[in-house]
Amino acid sequence: MGFGRYLTYRLVNAAIVLFFVVLLTSVLFVKLYDVQMVNVINSQVQMEWMHYQKTHPGSGVNGTEWMARRTEALYHKYGLDRPYWERVWILTKNTLKFDFGNMQIQIFGTYSAAKAIWMALPKTILLFTTATMVTILLGILLGVKSAQNPGSLLDRTISVLAMLTTSLPMWWLGMLFILIFVVELGWLPVNLYATVAVNSWGDLLLKMTLPLLTIVTVSFGGWAWIIRNIMIGTLQEDYILVARAKGVPERKVIYGHALRASAPPIVTMVIFALLGSMSGAIITEVVFNWPGMGRLYWTAITQNAVNLVVGLTYIFTLLYLLSMILADLMYAWLDPRVKVGASTIV
Amino acid sequence: MRWVDLKDSLKSFWSSYRRQKAGMLGLILLLLLIFVAIAAPWLTSPNVPKVWQVGNPLAPRNAPPTWINAFSHYKQSPHEVISLSNYFVGENKSMGYTIYKFKIQYPFKYDYPPKDIVFTGLNSTAQNPTEAPTMSMIIERPHEPGVKTEEMRIFSDVQIPAGAVIQVASLPAAKASVLVWLAENGVYKLNIPPGVPPDMISYLIMQNQTLFGYMSSMDIMWVIFQRIVDEKGHLYPLHDVLFHQTPRALEGTYTLYVTIKAPSNVKVDYSNAKLIMVGRTYGFMGTDQMGRDIWADLVWGVRVSLYIGLAVAITSVLVGVLYGVTSAYLGGWADEALQRFNEFMASMPIFPILILLGMYFGGHITINLLIGLLVLFGWMGTAKVARSMALQIKEQTYIEAAKALGASTWRVVFRHIVPQLLPYAFASIAISVPGAILSEAGLSFLGLGDPTAVTWGQMLNAAQQNNATLNGYWWQVLPPGLAIALVGFVFVLIGVSLDTVLNPKLKRS
Numbered sequence: 001m002g003f004g005r006y007l008t009y010r011l012v013n014a015a016i017v018l019f020f021v022v023l024l025t026s027v028l029f030v031k032l033y034d035v036q037m038v039n040v041i042n043s044q045v046q047m048e049w050m051h052y053q054k055t056h057p058g059s060g061v062n063g064t065e066w067m068a069r070r071t072e073a074l075y076h077k078y079g080l081d082r083p084y085w086e087r088v089w090i091l092t093k094n095t096l097k098f099d100f101g102n103m104q105i106q107i108f109g110t111y112s113a114a115k116a117i118w119m120a121l122p123k124t125i126l127l128f129t130t131a132t133m134v135t136i137l138l139g140i141l142l143g144v145k146s147a148q149n150p151g152s153l154l155d156r157t158i159s160v161l162a163m164l165t166t167s168l169p170m171w172w173l174g175m176l177f178i179l180i181f182v183v184e185l186g187w188l189p190v191n192l193y194a195t196v197a198v199n200s201w202g203d204l205l206l207k208m209t210l211p212l213l214t215i216v217t218v219s220f221g222g223w224a225w226i227i228r229n230i231m232i233g234t235l236q237e238d239y240i241l242v243a244r245a246k247g248v249p250e251r252k253v254i255y256g257h258a259l260r261a262s263a264p265p266i267v268t269m270v271i272f273a274l275l276g277s278m279s280g281a282i283i284t285e286v287v288f289n290w291p292g293m294g295r296l297y298w299t300a301i302t303q304n305a306v307n308l309v310v311g312l313t314y315i316f317t318l319l320y321l322l323s324m325i326l327a328d329l330m331y332a333w334l335d336p337r338v339k340v341g342a343s344t345i346v
Numbered sequence: 347m348r349w350v351d352l353k354d355s356l357k358s359f360w361s362s363y364r365r366q367k368a369g370m371l372g373l374i375l376l377l378l379l380i381f382v383a384i385a386a387p388w389l390t391s392p393n394v395p396k397v398w399q400v401g402n403p404l405a406p407r408n409a410p411p412t413w414i415n416a417f418s419h420y421k422q423s424p425h426e427v428i429s430l431s432n433y434f435v436g437e438n439k440s441m442g443y444t445i446y447k448f449k450i451q452y453p454f455k456y457d458y459p460p461k462d463i464v465f466t467g468l469n470s471t472a473q474n475p476t477e478a479p480t481m482s483m484i485i486e487r488p489h490e491p492g493v494k495t496e497e498m499r500i501f502s503d504v505q506i507p508a509g510a511v512i513q514v515a516s517l518p519a520a521k522a523s524v525l526v527w528l529a530e531n532g533v534y535k536l537n538i539p540p541g542v543p544p545d546m547i548s549y550l551i552m553q554n555q556t557l558f559g560y561m562s563s564m565d566i567m568w569v570i571f572q573r574i575v576d577e578k579g580h581l582y583p584l585h586d587v588l589f590h591q592t593p594r595a596l597e598g599t600y601t602l603y604v605t606i607k608a609p610s611n612v613k614v615d616y617s618n619a620k621l622i623m624v625g626r627t628y629g630f631m632g633t634d635q636m637g638r639d640i641w642a643d644l645v646w647g648v649r650v651s652l653y654i655g656l657a658v659a660i661t662s663v664l665v666g667v668l669y670g671v672t673s674a675y676l677g678g679w680a681d682e683a684l685q686r687f688n689e690f691m692a693s694m695p696i697f698p699i700l701i702l703l704g705m706y707f708g709g710h711i712t713i714n715l716l717i718g719l720l721v722l723f724g725w726m727g728t729a730k731v732a733r734s735m736a737l738q739i740k741e742q743t744y745i746e747a748a749k750a751l752g753a754s755t756w757r758v759v760f761r762h763i764v765p766q767l768l769p770y771a772f773a774s775i776a777i778s779v780p781g782a783i784l785s786e787a788g789l790s791f792l793g794l795g796d797p798t799a800v801t802w803g804q805m806l807n808a809a810q811q812n813n814a815t816l817n818g819y820w821w822q823v824l825p826p827g828l829a830i831a832l833v834g835f836v837f838v839l840i841g842v843s844l845d846t847v848l849n850p851k852l853k854r855s
Contacts, residue, residue, distance in 0.1 A: 013686075013689065013690070013693070014693065016690065017690055017693045017694060020690075021694065021695075021699065024699075024702075025702060028702065028703070028706040029702075029706070032705070032706065163835060163838045163839065163842065164831065164835060166780065166834070166838060167780040167784070167830070167831055167833070167834020167835050167837070167838055168827075168830070168831045168834065169784055169787055169788065169791075169806075169827060169830055169831075171788070171791065172787075172806060172823075172826075172827035172830065172831075173827070175806070175809070175810075175814075175815045175823050175827070176823065176824070176827065178815040178816065179815050179818065179820050179823060182815075182816070183815065183816065183817075183818040184818070190816055193815075193816065194813075194816055275695075278695065278697060279696070279697035279784075279785065279788050280784075280788070282697060282698075282701075282788075283788050283791055283792065286791075286792070286810075287810070287815075297698075297701060297792075298792060301701065301704075301705060301709075301792060301793065301794065302793065304705075306705075309701070309702060309705055310702075312698070313698045313699065313701070313702050316695055316698040317694075317695050317698065320693070320695040321693060324693055
């Protein structure tokens with residue numbers, strides 16, 4: 001299988017997964033949708049009838065009949081009279097086209113589900129790219145250091161830290177940090193984390209400190225450990241011995257030769273680790289009232305905003321699949337020997 | 347592989363596993379956790395799940411643990427349940443009534459009084475309300491110079507129908523009595539015509555606009571448990587006494603005289619009757635916003651967490667191993683198809699889908715449904731490894747020999763391939779337990795879990811709803827998270843040690 005064919009295969013696979021997830025979402029949610037829309041239509045018809053009675057006093061129109069006609073018209077308008085599977089198909093198509101419809105209530109200051117998501121997405125990306133970069137830096141530094149001296153104090157600390165943090169709920173650590181840094185020490189103002197809304201970019205950056213600290217604290221140990229394990233293997237290779245023998249400075253041996261050679265598995269492992277931390281990240285945003293996608297999820301669940309949940313699931317799936325493809329591509333790109341889906345090995 | 351071989355390999359496995367310090371620590375902790383899970387009803391109380399749903403109205407809300415008194419300048423009174431039957435001092439009969447007397451010593455050595463004094467649990471054979479027993483309470487305060495009467499009538503002849511609860515802090519009669527007591531001691535002047543019965547005095551107080559206003563806003567527990575005279579022997583002004591502006595708590599032994607009066611033909615059962623000093627601190631770990639004991643919930647949480655973790659891990663690893671072995675054994679296009687399906691499932695984002703399903707099931711995923719879903723999305727990794735291991739085993743000569751001897755597919759798979767994968771299966775069971783527990787905790791935290799189950803995720807959900815972090819209720823936030831971390835850590839320890847024993851390559855170089 002050539003690189004192009006492999007890429008096509010992965011893309012098709014991802015598209016199929018995406019389609020099925022959206023289809024599943026639609027199958028489940030058309031029913032919930034119905035219940036919501038029927039309520040909305042009923043109350044709307046009631047209001048209209050009251051208005052009609054006020055503006056047309058003594059017209060002698062039969063109220064039940066009038067309302068039934070009006071309800072039917074609205075059912076038709078919103079497509080509630082169509083067969084179930086047809087509507088599932090329409091919802092699937094609309095979702096795939098990023099058309100998530102309007103919500104019954106205002107969330108993040110808008111009725112449009114798509115708009116709310118587009119508003120939240122950059123905040124999530126801001127937080128998580130920053131966190132990821134810090135984590136990668138720390139992870140590489142510490143991982144390489146402990147790979148150089150296996151069994152040293154640093155190495156043992158990192159192993160224990162990695163064990164401890166993998167079983168720690170990231171969001172709980174966030175709660176703990178709020179207790180420590182906001183409530184006990186008072187280093188950050190309480191109202192920064194009490195509400196979602198942020199006044200300025202400065203406040204947003206200030207607000208980002210704690211979630212950033214949380215994500216980095218939970219992740220860097222595990223990443224350093226992964227990098228250490230891969231690096232230990234690489235450092236035993238013959239070419240490292242050769243490089244050292246011919247007098248290449250140790251710094252260059254480590255970062256130029258060994259790290260470069262270990263890059264492909266590291267990158268894929270790190271991307272998968274990142275995807276694995278997604279659930280924790282969603283909830284971490286809730287804990288910190290961070291105006292991102294995770295917090296939006298929480299609002300959608302508590303407010304029962306069905307189409308927002310559909311849209312968010314779609315976007316999350318999309319991002320998830322894109323990252324997996326990216327992991328594959330990075331692997332192929334970084335490893336000159338393998339041009340095909342070698343990431344399936346890891 | 348015969349039974350003897352299995353026994354031998356288990357033996358040799360155990361002898362190398364017991365040399366793993368971390369693994370043994372994990373194993374001991376796991377046994378401890380299993381013990382706690384089984385013994386939870388005896389360690390705490392069997393009605394914890396019921397209390398979880400309805401809350402405990404008799405316990406203080408958001409009370410910190412009692413031991414914080416050791417670290418604080420102010421001692422806050424702890425929660426105490428006094429069983430009345432231990433303080434029975436006698437009964438006498440007069441005029442067709444039986445009077446039961448109780449005398450309780452309450453040593454008070456705190457800076458903050460109890461939040462309330464609650465009486466509950468009195469049963470009687472009374473058939474109609476007029477026969478119901480009545481109760482009176484008098485508190486004798488410790489001696490305070492400058493105070494005329496130490497005896498403080500709290501309430502008299504309050505009727506107690508079956509299942510009644512008397513809360514002194516919100517009882518108007520008690521507030522009126524305490525106001526009378528303050529007048530008797532000269533804190534303020536109340537014109538009482540001589541010979542007026544006590545009931546009428548309360549009535550007089552309620553007629554007085556100012557006093558009636560005080561009654562609705564005063565904190566009666568402070569009045570009972572504080573000084574009303576300052577260091578120089580002057581009485582504090584009424585406003586200060588009622589709203590504890592300056593006075594300090596009066597330490598010493600308070601004697602509570604409780605009398606229960608009932609018609610002689612009515613039998614009174616006071617064996618379950620309790621006097622509860624509703625504390626400002628509670629037990630070992632405090633309470634949450636519904637008065638639930640956090641320690642009890644934490645202990646019960648071990649049950650559900652271990653159940654979820656083990657059920658998910660064992661089932662999904664079993665499914666994965668079977669899937670992988672089947673795939674490897676079948677080979678050809680079936681293998682290809684099964685692998686593609688595996689990849690398809692593996693690229694599903696689990697958590698968003700779980701959230702979605704949670705919403706679909708009306709906002710709550712029951713424990714068993716959650717286990718099913720986590721298994722559905724949790725077997726793929728194991729299946730992949732099991733397949734590649736099975737592919738190697740499949741090429742061994744003894745498999746070929748077994749086949750040549752006419753062994754059936756089932757026999758080859760279950761006698762020769764699966765047993766070889768068991769060590770790997772155990773390691774991956776241990777490693778995948780924390781993930782399952784974390785998933786449950788996360789879903790419950792978002793409010794999509796099973797609200798009837800006492801889990802650590804539900805406890806943290808309650809904490810979040812209570813805004814526990816920003817309110818500084820650390821005792822509500824810390825324990826559940828630490829417990830999750832501990833259980834996760836235990837299984838990681840075991841898993842990593844198993845891995846080290848089973849894959850010698852990974853041993854520290």
